[in-house]
Amino acid sequence: MEDIGKRSRGRGLPSRRTVLAGSAALAMPAIWTSGARAQSSTLVVSTWGGNFGRLLTENVDVPFMKPLGIEVVQDIGGEEARVAKIQAQRMLPQGNIDVACVTGGVAQRLADLGALEPLNAATVPNLAHALPNLLTPTAAPQFYSPQVLIYSSERVKEPPTSFADLLEPAYKNKVGLTDGNFPFNMMAAALYASGNITDVAGAKEAMIRLNKNGLKLYPSVDATAPPFKSGEIDAGIMFLARVISWQDSGIPVKAAFPKEGAALYVSSLVVPKNAPNKQAALKYINAMLEPSAQQGFAAKLGYIPATDNAGLSGTLAQQLALPVPAPKLVVPDYAAMAAGSADLADWWKKTIQRS
Amino acid sequence: MSDAIISGRRSRQLGGTVLLAPATLVVLIMLAAPLALLVRYSFNRFSPTDLMIAAVTPENYVRFFTDPFYLEVMRTTIGVALLSTVLCLILGLPIGWRLSRMRPPWRGIFIFAMIMPLFVSSTVRALGWMILFARGGVLDLGSSYFFQRHFEMQFSSTGVVIGIVSANLPYMVLMAQSVFAGIDDRLSEAARGLGAAPVRAFWRVIWPLAIPGIAIATIMCLILGMNAYATPILLGGPRFQMMAPLVYWEFGTNNNWPFASALAFVLMATTLLLAVVAHTLVPRRYRA
Structure with a gap:
């Protein structure tokens, strides 16, 4: 046995004792971590x-x-x-x-x-x-945060009161939305179309009209702020929380609650x-x-x-603080949202993004 | 004696193979396994509740090849990649040639200047372009001041091509420089000594020797252009669609892994096909 052991060591192979000691050493951090946890x-x-x-x-x-x-x-x-x-x-x-x-x-x-x-x-x-x-x-x-109409306090003299205002020629090429917020943008359009937040058909029709009015899309919420400052856009749809944080950052924007109702994020x-x-x-x-x-x-x-x-x-x-009289706040219909989310994403990509 | 030499050589070769085996295995596992998984996923079915349902269906590929929207996105991707590659060639080759003929220390200084942009991620570079291109950006301010007209290049295909060229150009320049530097100057001198004009000496002697390296640089730029992600998103905006952002949209926004896998695989196969086509365009005698 001793000879075998010597030969093994001579070839650089570890002995059984070394292997056991090594395994114990390897296991130590795990044992220690488990104690610490x-x-x-x-x-x-x-x-x-x-x-x-x-x-x-x-x-x-x-x-x-x-x-x-x-x-x-x-x-x-x-x-x-x-x-x-x-x-x-x-x-x-x-x-x-x-x-x-x-x-x-x-x-x-x-x-x-x-x-x-x-x-x-x-x-x-x-x-x-x-x-x-x-x-x-x-x-x-x-x-939570209500979804409101956002507008430039420097350039817009008469604040918008509804999604309908964004469809007017006065806002041609001056409305910008955050692309990633498309489910909420569609809810705003649905509330305008019929007052029903799940009215997908009405929302699509309204959004197509908004798109034809020169709608601008921005890849993220943060990318939507600079265009308000530079004058590229004058109005849009945004969460009240963001309007407040942009105001705090010195961007001249204000919020208006749409009369047809504001979806809640x-x-x-x-x-x-x-x-x-x-x-x-x-x-x-x-x-x-x-x-x-x-x-x-x-x-x-x-x-x-x-x-x-x-x-x-x-x-x-x-x-x-919410304005007085209290605006209409609408909690999204999450079940309807979940059921139609894939189709809506596909439609948004092919119809709104593409045209 | 010769048997012993052959045996020793075989033994060394065997040793080399054994040494290479672990690295090869790692590469195979890290590259082939995800690819195999990607292919498998692409034949699954999407379910909004279960993410994926195991199946063997070609529906994701059929959806891609029968929907004009996706084919149009692929055409845009190929167009942008080809255009940016051609621009990289036009801009990169003269710079690479000039760099290869510079003397120290200027050559080192300029090569370092070319490498510098590579220290910055492509996302940060694209953000820099955004500041330049956007409304209220540097170019817009200049244009408004001097011409009383707004200048906007953000969210345009031109902006995307410029962004991709700026990202890929250093690779083209560095590879071209290295290829040209490896060609002995005396060959050109000999050609001129035999009566060839400098331009003729370049096209008849230097260029054929450089073709294999330039071809590789071109293919690399093409691959990078086909797979561009950050630049199209940041400089192209939501309305400009290329394949890599589309893959992420399907994966990240829709959680449709099977279709995203099919898109990724189609993109990869198309890129590979274009690379092969580009390689075959190089005359056989000049290939690496």
């Missing part, structure tokens, strides 16, 4: 990056989760990638997302798939303060059914609905709190 729990939040992710860290992760010993890891990316992950993982016993930030329509799509954990005030106490019209059985509303938090750390996920959502967290997002991004106890005050409360 037992002491502090990790929560994966799938979210947008930039200001959004930073505000989550400042208003939720640090003040609420850190004291509980919960380490928050942000999985930053686009919404559709997030949806694809949850969809692809939903048959697995355990996924890798604990909380996902999604828009209302996407939350509905995921709920229809049975991929989401039910949420209620028993497990998330602050849901008792969530605005009832924004709350769904599986999605906690994080905040709702940002939600959901918990996948197979979330690995469900308990921490529920605590996270509860923390997001705390007044201080709601105030943080309202102050920096201009979104309206989705709870009744956020307690905004001062200039911010004035900026976010």
Whole structure:
């Protein structure tokens, strides 16, 4: 045996003892990590990056989760990638997302798939303060923003009052929309066409007319701001939150609520059914609905709190206050949105983008 | 004795093969496996709820080849790629030639200047063009001041071609420079010594020797142009459609992985076909 061992070493092959020692050494980080994880729990939040992710860290992760010993890891990316992950993982016993930030329509799509954990005030106490019209059985509303008519306060003397105004010759080649917001742009057109937010046929007809009036499309929300400043466009459709943040940046724009109604953009938090750390996920959502967290997002991004106890005050409360008399606010029909989203995207691409 | 030499050579070759095997395996896995997956996905069926339903159906390819919209996008892509490649050739070859005949340290300085843009990502470069082209941008301000007319090139096909040329030109120049620098100056001198005018000496002696390298540079620019993503999105805008952004739209906005896979595969196959055609256009005796 000794000879064999010597020969092995002579050829540079490891002995059994060396292999065992090496394996133990390799396993050490895993053993150590598992011990460390037992002491502090990790929560994966799938979210947008930039200001959004930073505000989550400042208003939720640090003040609420850190004291509980919960380490928050942000999985930053686009919404559709997030949806694809949850969809692809939903048959697995355990996924890798604990909380996902999604828009209302996407939350509905995921709920229809049975991929989401039910949420209620028993497990998330602050849901008792969530605005009832924004709350769904599986999605906690994080905040919302009405979709308004945006116009240049320098060049537009008579503010628009309806989508119909954008079709007028006065606005020829002067209306700009964000291409990526096409589902909401279509909702605005549907409300104008018939007052019914799901009137796809009416919306298509109205949008074709707007396109013929020299509609300009911009690839992202942020790319839509400079044309207002440079004079390239005078009006469009935008979320009130963005109008406020652009005003804060010195861009001369104002918002007007369309008389036919304003669709609501709702940002939600959901918990996948197979979330690995469900308990921490529920605590996270509860923390997001705390007044201080709601105030943080309202102050920096201009979104309206989705709870009744956020307690905004001062200039911010004035900026976010709805006009009197109260405008017509319409929560999107998420089920209809989910059913027609692929067809609508195809139509938008081939009809509006192309012509 | 000769048997021993042959045996030693075979042994060395075997050793070389063994050493190459891991890298080859990694490349095969990293390249072939995703491609195989892409092909497989492209024959699946899209479902808004399940993402994909396993199937073997040609419907995604049929959809592409029967819908004029997608064929038009492909035509635009090929047109932009060809035009930008021709412009790269026209602009890049004289610069490459001049650089190859420069003396140190100027040659190094200018080559470094050509490399500099490559340190900046194509997205950032496209953003730079946006600042230049946009309404209220540098060119618009100049035009408004001097001619009292607005100048707008953002969201236009011209802007996209300029953006792609600016991104691909350094590759063409650097490769052309390297090809021309590898050709012995004495060949040209000999031709001139035998009575050829400089232009004739270039076309009859230098150019045939440079063709294989220039062909590779051309094919590379063509491939880069066909697959351009950031430039068409940022400088072309939503109304200007090329294949790579379309693939992302189907993948990212619609979550239609099967159709996105089919689009990606069609784009890849078309690019490969164009590269082969470009290669065959080079006379056989000049091919690398």
